Amino acid sequence: MVLAKSSAPSRDRIVAGAADLISRRGLNAASIREVAKxxxxxxxxxxxxxxxxxxxxxxxxVRYAGTAVAGILRQELHAGPVAGLRAxxxxxxxxxxxxxxxxxxxVLAVSVEEPPADETPPALVAATKAFQEWERLLVExxxxxxxxxxxxPGLAAxxxxxxxxxxAMSRAERSMRPLDQVAGQLEALIVGAVGRxx
Amino acid sequence: MVLAKSSAPSRDRIVAGAADLISRRGLNAASIREVAKxxxxxxxxxxxxxxxxxxxxxxxxVRYAGTAVAGILRQELHAGPVAGLRAxxxxxxxxxxxxxxxxxxxVLAVSVEEPPADETPPALVAATKAFQEWERLLVExxxxxxxxxxxxPGLAAxxxxxxxxxxAMSRAERSMRPLDQVAGQLEALIVGAVGRxx
Numbered sequence: 001m002v003l004a005k006s007s008a009p010s011r012d013r014i015v016a017g018a019a020d021l022i023s024r025r026g027l028n029a030a031s032i033r034e035v036a037k038x039x040x041x042x043x044x045x046x047x048x049x050x051x052x053x054x055x056x057x058x059x060x061x062v063r064y065a066g067t068a069v070a071g072i073l074r075q076e077l078h079a080g081p082v083a084g085l086r087a088x089x090x091x092x093x094x095x096x097x098x099x100x101x102x103x104x105x106x107v108l109a110v111s112v113e114e115p116p117a118d119e120t121p122p123a124l125v126a127a128t129k130a131f132q133e134w135e136r137l138l139v140e141x142x143x144x145x146x147x148x149x150x151x152x153p154g155l156a157a158x159x160x161x162x163x164x165x166x167x168a169m170s171r172a173e174r175s176m177r178p179l180d181q182v183a184g185q186l187e188a189l190i191v192g193a194v195g196r197x198x
Numbered sequence: 199m200v201l202a203k204s205s206a207p208s209r210d211r212i213v214a215g216a217a218d219l220i221s222r223r224g225l226n227a228a229s230i231r232e233v234a235k236x237x238x239x240x241x242x243x244x245x246x247x248x249x250x251x252x253x254x255x256x257x258x259x260v261r262y263a264g265t266a267v268a269g270i271l272r273q274e275l276h277a278g279p280v281a282g283l284r285a286x287x288x289x290x291x292x293x294x295x296x297x298x299x300x301x302x303x304x305v306l307a308v309s310v311e312e313p314p315a316d317e318t319p320p321a322l323v324a325a326t327k328a329f330q331e332w333e334r335l336l337v338e339x340x341x342x343x344x345x346x347x348x349x350x351p352g353l354a355a356x357x358x359x360x361x362x363x364x365x366a367m368s369r370a371e372r373s374m375r376p377l378d379q380v381a382g383q384l385e386a387l388i389v390g391a392v393g394r395x396x
Contacts, residue, residue: 025226026224026226026227028223028224028226029224029311104310108310109310112224112310112369113227114222114223114301124370131370157364157379158380160363161367161380162363163359164366165359168362172326173326178329181352182356185353185355185356186356
């Protein structure tokens with residue numbers, strides 16, 4: 001998994017490993033013990049780094065994934081919204097293909113699990129922030145490249161939502177067909193939006 | 199949850215309850231025991247109806263959800279693709295709002311959980327069939343209403359993927375904002391696609 005390729009110190013490796021494991025199995029099914037095993041980290045140091053337990057680790061994993069994706073988006077969007085879209089899609093394609101359709105998006109994974117009653121867990125807050133940051137970066141670039149200012153947020157939401165949905169559909173189908181079809185549609189939409197006269 | 203409103207015999211109620219529970223917690227975290235409790239069914243009859251266990255129940259739950267959604271789509275698409283889209287969105291909106299953002303799509307839920315090694319579980323096959331059937335119904339109606347025959351499959355994939363992704367984003371954000379923004383975009387795209395001269 002691209003997001004987990006890290007030669008950084010142990011703590012970061014555990015966070016990246018947690019992001020990967022959550023994207024594969026969901027949060028409910030990823031115990032601290034399994035995360036440690038998955039990240040090839042001693043269980044003791046995992047508890048040492050994350051004394052508050054699984055929720056703390058999950059929150060950091062979602063933040064890590066959100067920030068990593070935002071960093072790639074921010075960098076590639078300099079070359080324009082189509083380049084940014086291609087980088088966003090390329091990132092997810094890499095994760096899905098490299099894992100043989102077993103891994104996906106950890107941010108979506110925590111979003112589709114029911115939180116405890118009367119509580120919004122920090123991992124869910126981190127998921128919302130991640131989605132919104134990706135959307136914000138897309139909106140900014142779409143506007144800067146001539147997209148209608150009022151239309152840009154809708155298109156950005158469509159991009160993030162459809163890529164997230166298509167990752168799940170591609171995993172189920174064990175085929176890049178859904179993600180490829182969505183990619184074609186989104187690229188045409190962006191070209192249409194930035195080419196449109198104000 | 200709309201999909202679970204059933205006064206049918208016990209077996210159907212268990213399947214509908216399983217679909218609801220899987221959409222809330224994911225497949226890994228939904229045991230047969232919890233499904234029985236959730237569906238207010240005796241554990242004994244749950245085992246009686248589903249002797250092959252959780253995978254059998256999960257497969258039937260995904261098929262049930264896929265068929266229920268396809269039935270609504272099929273019926274509403276008679277009035278055209280925009281009416282079909284609105285019904286599709288209305289269905290998911292009802293599920294998300296009625297559950298206070300706790301339930302979503304059981305088909306997506308099983309799609310984002312890693313299957314056992316070297317095995318494609320029947321629930322995952324059922325998920326792929328459900329997504330593809332929804333797409334097929336949309337393609338058929340888009341074409342019948344004048345959308346370009348070659349463009350229709352891409353638009354149908356975009357509709358299903360973006361609605362699925364937006365359900366997850368709305369759950370995380372505890373707001374209908376993502377689903378509403380995607381709805382606006384999709385409606386405009388369908389109007390554009392069917393209004394385009396051949």
